[in-house]
Amino acid sequence: MAIASINPATGETLKIFEPLNDSEIAAKLDLAGRVFPNYRKTSFSERSQWLKQAATILQQEKADFAKTMTLEMGKPYKAAIAEVEKCALVCNYYAEYAPSFLADVDVKTDASHSFVRYQPLGAILAVMPWNFPFWQVFRFAAPALMAGNVGLLKHASNVPQCALAIEDILHRAGFPQGAFQTLLIGAAQVADLMADDRVKAATLTGSEPAGASLAAAAGKQLKKTVLELGGSDPFIVLPSADIETAVVAATTARMLNNGQSCIAAKRFIIAEAIADKFEKLLLDKFLALKVGDPMQPDIDLGPLATSDILQDLHQQVQSAVNSGGKVLTGGKPLSDGPGNFYPPTIITDIPLDKPIAQEEFFGPVALLFRVPDIDAAIELANATPFGLGASAWTTNNQECDRLTTEIEAGAVFINSMVKSDPRLPFGGIKRSGYGRELSIQGIHEFVNVKTVWVK
């Protein structure tokens, strides 16, 4: 795959980059290896200061960074601004809390002094996706750098300008040269990186095949990985819920980032008693969404990030229809002009035994399922290979308790859409991956948890 910025709203090629050759990659690995022994000796207060400065740069230049994102991958500009602000938030969060998350923890034993000490591992490789091109990287970089690790970024091949901008921000913020480096390389070069002694561990956010491939390469070298993969998250609405509020959240949760979010609500599981009302209100909301140039402030839905994603999504929609699904609105690409535009789409009546009912739709397509009761809702919610984040709507305490306990997912949000928050761990189970990002759990993924015993 070429490393190129192509505007998904127009098809225009903005910039093409040559992937790094072997000797350029070797030079960057060499630098990472040389910088780490010194970088790990920097103090928390130095690292905090640099990370806070990164937050300041993000805030001051958010208009430029947001434009780069929107032009490279098509998210609405207003969402891109919010993404840059969230990156500043996660930088400030770890700048403040990392020292306490990584402080020695005394444990009483029969030693004169025993404790746990958290120490950095070295160079950590981050293989990242294009859908939140800043946020995905900063939520890795902020804890990794605070822990004293150095970072190597292999970003998705369609967002090279974002990748270079992030390296530049961290360098300008004060981090030493080489503490965080962007490698403009293709996916095929990742396995060789995992085999290099200087790369100690890796994190990947992306698809199942990419995760499996990275985990296999890391496994051969006995190196740790964290995987944040796909989801086909349920959005359950039970009769006691505030339906109007649920429909507003359902629309936002499905359309976020032009429908291309791992934690987007993808399967809407609605109690039969309220299903007609929910379906009608959701249809009204979808019909009111404005699709178009993502740089315009009033646009709700921009283009899909690449023409391949558009084709894959449409094939899934056709497969849903061939399996018996009915299209309430949308259902084919918008063809009046250039760009990868797909309209808000609702599909009902997909038989549950069809494989397509379990797949992840990475675009603005909602699948609606009707269930008789909470038992059937939970059974259907769990009937997928994924387990990332579930949203469920009810005002009944017993139902709330059952939903939070019985749903198989890394997160359950009641009466709210699923979202990431620096203060809370983020990650999945089943084929959605393993390990956690954010919060104290996230910063503990890439450290040596060292036991110290002094007699």
Ligand code: NAP
């Ligand atoms: P993708 O193709 O897997 O790409 C993600 C990253 O992995 C890119 O940098 C890509 O590089 C690289 N890659 C692809 N194949 C690889 C391989 N065999 N070995 C090593 N690296 C490889 O993902 P996508 O389809 O663009 O992104 C969408 C998926 O990501 C969805 O399933 C979504 O749910 C998931 N996602 C999950 C989370 C989460 O936090 N759980 C967040 C966002 C997205 P190239 O671009 O060079 O191919």
